[in-house]
Amino acid sequence: MSSDPVAHGDTRPTLPEAMQLHRAGRIDEAESAYRRIVAADPHNADALRLLGLLAQQSGRVQLAIATLTQAASLNLATAVAPLELARVYRSAGRSDEAIRSCHEALARKPGMVDAWLELAAIHTDSGAWDDARHCAERAAVCAPNSAKPLAKLAHLARHQGKTTEALALYRRACALAQDDLLVRNNLATLLQELGQIDAAVTELRACLTLAADDVTSLVNLAAAYQALGRFDEAVDVSRRACEIAARNGCQDDELRLAAEVRLASLLMDMGRHAEVIALLCGTVQRSPDAARAWYQLGRGQLGMGQPQAARADFDAALRLAPHDANVHLDRALLNIQYGPLAEGWDEYEWRWAAQRRRPRTIGLPRWNGESIESKTILVHGEQGVGDEVMFATCVPDLVAVAGRVIVSCDPRLVPLLARSLPEVTVRGHEPGSGDWSEVAGEADVQVPAGSLPRYFRRTWEAFPTRRRFLQSDPAKQVRWRRCLTALGNGLKVGIAWRAGSCPADEPLRWAPLAHWHDLLATPGVTWVSLQHGQVSEELAAAMTTGAVVHDLPDCDPLADLDNYAALLDSLDLVISVGNATVHLAGALGRPVWALLPQHWGWRWFAGRDNSPWYPSVRLFRQQSDGSGWPGVLRAVQSALA
Structure with a gap:
């Protein structure tokens, strides 16, 4: 016989x-118990409030609102019920009612920190950053020794781009609550x-000393290791x-x-696409509404050269998250790589909303093809x-x-583009600089360079057949040819074996x-290093092993691109992984053999052994x-023989 009195x-x-039943997760029994208490005592505000919380937890918003409203009206001395009612309204997207409930809580208890923070969260949801900050500051005044208001202020500063302020606020919050994971x-x-x-790794390891099985800390530590x-x-x-998340029953x-999406992202960076697919097929079965999982699954399919499956997965992600810019961007790159080309270039405009691109404020109307x-x-x-x-x-x-064209580019490209495009005004602009006033003052409209193919490369026939686009400096070319001749007879071939600057590349x-x-x-080849960075040990x-690769003096592509272009123009052949060297040498019309992963690279399209760009x-x-x-490399060796 059961000893539980509620069971009788x-x-x-x-x-x-x-x-006790509620805390034990015995939801149906807890609800029955609360209802029996309220039936016997309709003015029991605490039972009504807890019944409202239970209703919210089980997704019954209307019942939660009704019972919490009744609880708040029965006990005017407490601010807890209005605050919990505000949280229900906020979860239902009813922000005006949530704000009114927060103000009701604050009218009952003006120094209620959680009410000020809930009000800040409501304003954050609507993008009212100044109002949110005001509320968080009021919370900080009410509780000067609490970490929660400082953490909220840090969150707001971070999302407003005030990273230095956010960092200081997070550090203050951590000092007040060192065990707040x-x-x-x-x-x-x-x-x-x-x-x-490295500082992030130190912080996350400290978290794991507090809670060795904290999944969030482990996921973030994996991301930090990935970046390193x-x-x-x-x-x-x-x-x-x-494993920990699965063991805890978090189906x-x-x-x-x-955790699984982070692992998938990591495996993607390592080129282990089959493992990504195997992992995430299980994830989307368990969580079919997880847009992030469908997105990463699509990336894995694309890495395996399965464009139709990738497109289906991206489409699934966008049905769940229609405005996810990263998914739109990757679907755009898929369409550019595999077709339809025009649709790809159109959707490529999402790059400015994606995390990978920061929009620019130039102060000129955008050109849209008019x-x-x-x-x-x-x-x-x-x-x-x-x-x-x-x-x-x-x-x-x-x-x-156009009547007149001004090109603003990396300063290192100015001499090369100015020589090659005499009808264009070419101006240098430091990457990362936000000041466009000097060049913008001369123009009527503006367009990002990456949007030009949307208007001029919508079909394969639109790509020009000219072999050469750039013109190197003739005097510098003469100097380099003398230098190369001095190395001996035979074919002069430049090589580069690394692309990208971050470890994930x-x-x-x-x-x-x-x-x-x-x-x-x-035999019969003189090899020249075109690889930037430190290469002496390699x-x-x-x-x-008997291989001689000449590392030429005064050849730094990172510092002097015009000089580097003249060197490329003096070589008989360039062999390189897919980096800027391929683009420069191809635009100069030099023979280039580009080495690529099997399915990688929207810039090089799919199913081709040549490039329409060059x-x-x-x-x-x-x-x-x-x-x-x-x-x-064996295929290259055979072609060179």
Whole structure:
């Protein structure tokens, strides 16, 4: 026989007994107990309030509102019921009523910190940042030794771009609540955003000393390791987070979802696309409404060269999150790579709303393809040097329809573009600078360089067949040819084996020089390093195997692109992974062999061994046989023989 008094139908439960059932997750029994208490005592405000909370937890918003409203009216001495009613209204998207309920709570208890913070959260939801900040500041005045108001102020400052202020506020909050894992995780993620990744790792390790199985801390630590290029550690930490979340029974829990999506993102960076698909197929079965999981699954399918499956997954993500800019951007890149090309360029405009691109304030109307034959248009460069060159191939098309064209680009490209486009005004603009006033003052309209293909490259036939777009400096070219001749007879071939500057680029975009040994043994070839950065150790290691790769003096592509272009123009052949060197040499019309992962790179499209951007470029892709970079280099060696 049960000893639980609530189990006996002839015994009226007490409120503590009903609360015990509620805490134990015995929701149906708890609701029955609360109802029996209220039936016996209709003025029991506490039972009504707890019944309202239970209704909210089970998704019955109208019942929650009705019972909490009744509870608030029965006990005018407490501010708790109006505050909880405000939270229900906020969760239902009824912000005006939520605000009124918060004010009711504050009328009863003016110094109620949680009410001020709830009011701040409501204003944050609607983007009323100043009102939200005012409320959070009032909370801080009410509780000067509490971390919660400081953490809210830090959150607001962070989302307003005031990162220095946010960092200081998070540190103050952490000092007041050293065991608050949420605040410390927020501090760590901000540190990572600011590039202080080692400091973020330290903070997250401290979190794990407080709670070794905290899934959020593990997920964020994996992200930090990923940013540092410590992939093996990141995988270990991510798998541990997934295992803990699964062990805790979080079948469709947000924590388990976050852990699995982080692991998928990490595996994507490592090129382990099949593992991404295997992982996330299970995730979307458990959590079919998880847009993030569908998105990452689509990325995995795209990495495996499955465009139709990827498109279906991206579409699924967008049905759940129609305004997710990152999904729109990746679907755009899919369509650019595989077609339809025009749809891809149209959707590529989402890049400015995605995390990967920051919108610019230039103070000029945006050009959208209308007639500008009597107007001056400003083209502002974006992304990396290679992308600026690629998009600049559309500038001659723009010249044909505009009164005057001004191109604002990386200062290192100014001499090269000015020489190559004499009918265009070319101005340098430091990457990352937000001041466009000088160049904007001369123009009527503006367009980002990456938007030009939307108007001029909507079909394959629209790509020009000219072999050469850029013109190097003739005098510098003469100097380089003398230098190359002095190296000896034979074909002069420049090579570059790394692309990208962050550790995450390594698995997909680095073809280690150690793999080039057989190719470098090809007779009759003089090899020249085109690789930027420190290469002396790699070249010395190659030399121990008998390979000689010349590292030419006064050749720094990061510092002097005009000089570098003249060197490229003096070579017989350029062999490089997909980096800015390929774009520059291709635009100069030099023979280029580009080395690419099998399915990677929207810039190079799919199913081609040539480039419509640059007719002189030949593409060598990894094959599905798993041979990787060595297989690509064997194909190059065969072609060179």
